[in-house]
Amino acid sequence: MAELHPILELTRGRVVESTHFGSIAIVDSTGKLLHSYGDPYGVAFLRSSAKPFQALPFVERGGVEHFNFTQAELSISCASHETAQIHLDTVRGMQEKIGIRESDLQCGAHLPGDPVILKKVIRENINPTPNFNNCSGKHTAMLAHAKMRGLPLENYLEPGHPIQQDILATFAAMCGIEKEKVELGVDGCSAPNFAVPLFNAALGMARLCDPQSLPVERASACKKITAAMTAHPEMVSNYGEFDCELMKIGAGRIVTKRGAEGFQIIGLMPGVHGENGVGIAFKVTDGDASRMNDQLESSARVRPATTLEILRQLQALSESQLKALAKFGPAKELRNHRGLLTGRSHPVFQLA
Secondary structure: OOOOOEEEEEEEOOEEEEEEEEEEEEEEOOOOEEEEEOOOOOEEEOHHHHHHHHHHHHHHOOHHHHOOOOHHHHHHHOOOOOOOHHHHHHHHHHHHHHOOOHHHOOOOOOOOOOHHHHHHHHHHOOOOOHHHOOOHHHHHHHHHHHHHOOOOOOOOOOOOOHHHHHHHHHHHHHHOOOHHHOEEEEOOOOOEEEEEEHHHHHHHHHHHHOOOOOOHHHHHHHHHHHHHHHHOHHHHOOOOOHHHHHHHHHOOOEEEEEEOOOEEEEEEOOOOOOOOOEEEEEEEOOOOOOEEOOOOOEEOOOHHHHHHHHHHHOOOOOHHHHHHOHHHOOOEEEEOOOOOEEEEEEEOOOOO
């Protein structure tokens, strides 16, 4: 069994009650490993953290201009949205521009994460449809990519489909790894997903934020994606959710995208931590399952706190920025349903 590296602890009284484990890789756009914790070469699936890379070949081929997509529509193409009304309306508007139907999406349906829409679904006994899936923006963009190139729509998720092959080749190139070495799996939304060493995932994010070494067309596409995500972070997740709030505070200098099972990827624009762009990838070994509070709001325990501690140690956020994000961590007081203080959660790693 691989060695486990503690990343976050929860205490109750004076006793450590729970410990989460993980590994971190921090890489600049030249391919230099700047900092790490645990195993920076451990292989993990990016899950939804791969979405900006999955949109990249579509953008690079001129898809945004072809369908006259707005920045908000491009942002939701890279999103794990919470199915707020703004998300449902945006995805529906994209499908009208493309000339496809919601039923063309093969992502399946699930309950919304947005509390307002979730309550409406329960109250009115609504059966969620594919647009409710938090990956519906990604799937709509994949269908747009296929339609733009005159390719079949009915099998757009097959690994051998030209757009999936295009996505795999682009992802591998961005991450500096041969595509044959990318481990493939099926994501929760049924699309192909990728597992690579944390180092390579971080390198891909660094290049996305600092594409100076890439061909002109790809560099332009990278800049469109990061500009869209930071201009409309509410489309990437939702108002109040960590990814959205971090990008708002980052003011165009930080890009982030969560993934299921405890994966997180963060990009720092050139000048935030050194002259080059920086990519950060980490994996919470035990998965970091979301929890729902009494207001039906879901949140993750480990990833936001870990992200903020990494950025604190890198001095990538000011004291005022950290204060504005304090509800997410790094250290938090834990209280029970009566509001009584029961313990604390806090990161326990030091970057090498």
